[in-house]
Amino acid sequence: MTGPAIQIDAAEVERLVLELGAIGAWGGTGVWRPVYTPAWVAAADRFAAWCGEAGLAVHRDAVGNVWGRLDGREGGDAIVSGSHLDTQCPGGRYDGALGAIAALLAVRALKERFGLPKRPLDVLALCEEEGSRFPTAGFWGSSAIVGRVGPAEADTMVGSGGETMAEAMRAIGLDPARIAEARRTDIAAFVELHIEQGPILEQAGLPVAIVDAITGMRHTEIVLTGVANHAGAFPMDLRQDPMAGFAEIAAGVVATAHRMGRPAVTTVGRVAVDPNAPAIIPRAVTFTIDARHPDPAARDRLYALHDGLIREVAARRGLGVESRVLFDHPPCPSEPDLVALLERGAAAQGVPTLRMASGAAHDTQQMAAVARRVAMVFVRSRDGRSHTPEEFSSVADMVAGIRVLAAGLYALAYEP
Amino acid sequence: MTGPAIQIDAAEVERLVLELGAIGAWGGTGVWRPVYTPAWVAAADRFAAWCGEAGLAVHRDAVGNVWGRLDGREGGDAIVSGSHLDTQCPGGRYDGALGAIAALLAVRALKERFGLPKRPLDVLALCEEEGSRFPTAGFWGSSAIVGRVGPAEADTMVGSGGETMAEAMRAIGLDPARIAEARRTDIAAFVELHIEQGPILEQAGLPVAIVDAITGMRHTEIVLTGVANHAGAFPMDLRQDPMAGFAEIAAGVVATAHRMGRPAVTTVGRVAVDPNAPAIIPRAVTFTIDARHPDPAARDRLYALHDGLIREVAARRGLGVESRVLFDHPPCPSEPDLVALLERGAAAQGVPTLRMASGAAHDTQQMAAVARRVAMVFVRSRDGRSHTPEEFSSVADMVAGIRVLAAGLYALAYEP
Known part of the structure; x- marks a missing residue:
């Protein structure tokens, strides 16, 4: 039940992280590697080579995801890990x-120590999770695997340089x-290791977390419309000032999430003012609200409080309000037995963990559409930073995370 | 003491407003006439021609202000009106x-009915009050008259197309x-008629106001700096979110001015967010605060409340704050006797008025550096609109305003 201790070579973890990070290197510690660019192709090639060297059967699917398979003696649906x-x-x-490297090193360690598993083990390197080249294509690789990419999408999706997804693929x-051929239906479980991207593990003084849910998340764009007027000649009591309304709403939604407590979060990140001049009461303020909660009932409460505040402020200030939901993802709970299995595995490896929700979205929530069981393993991020060249996780923490992942994969693929 | 009734021809007011508005016409009712452009030159020529037709001695000064003089029998310092x-x-x-036309029609009416005044009467058409071509040159024409333009300014001041003021002048x-030659020191009084640009007269149901002060006004640019982080993965209680700080400050300063009551006004008109993306807690928010009050003590109180709030919010939220005063104009009180004189003149013309502060800045506050006596006459603006093609004042209201102006100029130039 507790499983065997699994060793992961720290020097090897560091080597692979640095070698992969050198492909598309940007400045000192940054990486600039959008999907289907030469840097991305080189990284996928390197990863495929590593899988081959580890004795895995390498396969590239129709959108370029890299699969490395360790066959199972008894066949059946696959246990998959990657990022x-x-x-x-x-x-x-x-x-x-790190999640792709972790899957590779975990499966390699299991293969070297225990030989072939009962069930097939797949290492997976996905593509265009970030949407950093194709802003509307987030989770592109995992969406293709679960069959969620529509037939015309590659022709209509436009990248940051004006190119279509189809053109970028052909290049x-x-x-x-052939995108539909990327679809897989034979996945029993998907476990993704990822950096935390937040400060919760660091605050708790722990290296690893088991993720019990990925948060629900809604992006709303609000346009508040008032009447543009002279900033000096128009008395306060007669204004219909969308900036004043925006300020009240932004302060209010942030305070609401703060009051609700962890893991509720609400962010106002983008603002556009029209006109945008010091001495003019603006005509309109457009802004986004990003609100997240992993618990369905709490999420509904959070969204309802935000919506109610917007309506109340707009009505009281005589402002027009248009509200458009840019997207609305439901929470994605991890499978509770898989969470427990990973916690037992962590305990067996002597790695202390906590349980937390992911406030960020991940490929895992796409994979959950096919995989019967999903969960994630988080590794501590220094200062909670991510999406920046400054993100960093220590080798010791990465090793701890990979050992937990390996213990989980062992239980899933090798045990009865 | 009450003065003679003075008639102003309504059709003539409308004719001059429409003819001048046709020069640089933009769309249906708009005008696009920045200083020293062909449209502006044509308007100045037309105005000079009108002055000549009215029997005034026309003079263009070194920056292009148009002066039309009606000599005074006894000489001495001039009574000046214009805009x-x-x-x-x-x-x-x-x-x-409207203020330039009003001065011309008032002086023309006085000349036709009463002949030469005791003291010289000058009609004045000023240039680049708005700063709409040279953003840093507001009050250019009146600044030159009072000797406030430095010797190198025309070479360093840059227009919206990259040209210097000196190039635009030479063209x-x-x-x-020769800019220094525009200086005048022989001005006894300056009275400017202007549209109100706000809704106070409309609300009060009155056509005309006598302005007892031009407001004091400060523009401050604030930069709040926090830490950019992932909008999902970073808990509310650990954020240093400059957007949350900005929202609290913007809502607070607006509420402070509202609570203080008329004529206090505070506007947040310009905002820039870095980065400006829905799912990122921003690193920095830069914004302006425009705060105005015509009473020196109340103004100091208003500014101190704003500054205190900014410090308090930034400290509590762990944000860096840089504050830069873009400009700070003291209030410009009208001369109380001149305000009373204009009110008596209005009463004599049967024009009901109220007394109010100007929330907007005007050439008058520059002219006050030379003129011993200054005041303004406001004409009702429909819906309080200005700085837009939709601004409108009725012919009846304009006539009422010009009669009040004419009565004032009569008292200043013709009476003992």
């Missing part, structure tokens, strides 16, 4: 990359007409 | 233009080396 190779522009060495020898 | 011919881009037909035959 994405694409980065933010610029991102760091750990976000995504590196992928055929967009 | 500016340049507009916002686009502005309307009334802001500025229409003005010599920037």
Whole structure:
């Protein structure tokens, strides 16, 4: 039940992280590796080579995801682990990359020590999780695996340079007409290791967390419309000032999430003012609200409080309000037995963990559409940073995370 | 003491407003007439021609202000009235233009009915009050008259197309080396008629106001700096979110001015967010605060409340704060006897008025550096609009305002 101790070579972890991070290196510690660019192709090639060297059967699917298979003696649906190779522009060495490397090193260690598993074990390197080249294509690789990419999408999706997804695919020898072939239905479990991207593990003084849910998340764009007027000649009591309304709403939604307590979060990140001049009461303020909660009932409460505040402020101030939901992802709970299994595995490896929700979105929530069981393993991030060249996780923490992952994969693939 | 009734021809007011508004016309009712452009030159020429037709001695000074003089039998310092011919881009037909037309029609009416005054009467059309071509040159024409333009300013001041003020002057035959010659020191009184640009007269149901002060006004640019982080993975209680700080400050300063009551006004008009993305807690928010009050003590209180709030919010939220005063104009009180004189004149003309502060800045506050007595007459603005093609004042209201102005000029120039 507790499982055998599994050793992971720290020097090897560091070597692979640095070698992969050198492909698309940006400045000192940054990485600039958007999907289907030469840097991304080189990273996928390197990863495929590593899988081959580890004795895995390498397969590239129709969108360029790299699969490395260790066959199972009894066949059946696969146990899969991995993450994405694409980065933010610029991102760091750990976000995504570490999860692919971790899967490879975990499966390699299991194979070397225990030989073939009962059930097939797949290492997976996904593509365009970040949407850093194709902003509307987040989770592109995992969406293709679960069959969620529509037939015309590659022709209509436009990248940061104006190119379509189909053009970008063809440029590196992928055929967009074959995207549907990337679909997989034979996945029993998917476990993704990822950096935490927040400060919770650091605050708790722990190296690893088991993720019990990925948060639900809604992006809303609000347009508040008032009446533009002279900043000096128009008395306060007669204004219809969308900036004043925006300020009240932004302060209010942030305070609401803060009051609700962890893991509720609400962020106002983007603002546009029209006109945007010191001495003019603006006509309109457009802004986004990013609100997240992993618990369905609490999430509904959070969203309702935000919506109610927007309506109340707009009505009281005589402002027009248009509200558009840009997207709304439901929470993705991990499978409770798999969470417990990973916790037992961590205990067997002597790695202290906590249980937490992921406030960020991940490929795992796509994979959950096919995989019967999903969960994630988080590794401590220094200062909680991510999506920046400054992101960093220590080798010791990465080793601890990979040992927990390996223990989980052992239980899933090798045990009865 | 009550003065003679003075008639102003309503059709003539409308004719001059429409003819001047046709020069640089923009869309249906807009005007686009920045200083020293062909439209502005044509408007100044037309105005000079009107002055000549009215029997005034026309003079263009070194920066292009148009003066039309009616000599005084006893000489001495001049009684001056006028406003500016340049507009916002686009502005309307009334802001500025009406004050120049009003001065011309008032002096013309006085000359026709009463002949030469005791003291000289000057009609004045000023230039670049708005700063709509040279953003840092607000009050250019009146600044030159009071000797406030430095010797190198025309060479360093840059217009919206990259040209210097000196180049723009030379292009229409003005010599920037002679700017100092525009200076006048022989001005006894300056009275400017202008549209209100706010809704106070409309609310009160009155056509005309006598302005007892031009507000004091400070523009401050604030930079709040926090730590950029992932909008999902970073808990509310650990954030240093400059957007949350900005929202609290913006809502607070607006509420402070509202609570203080008229004529206090505070506006947050310009905001820049870095980065400006829905799912990132920003690193920095830069914004302006425009705060105004015509009473020196109340103004100091208003500014101190704003500054205190900014410090308190930044400290509590762990944000860096940089604050830069872009400019700080003291209030400009009208001369109380001149305000009373204009009110008596209005009463004699049967024009009901109220007394109010100007929340907008005007050439009058520059002219006050030379003129011993200054005051303004406001004409009702429909919906309080200005700096837009939609600004509008009725012919009846304009006539009422010009009669009040004429009564004032009569008392200043004709009476003992």
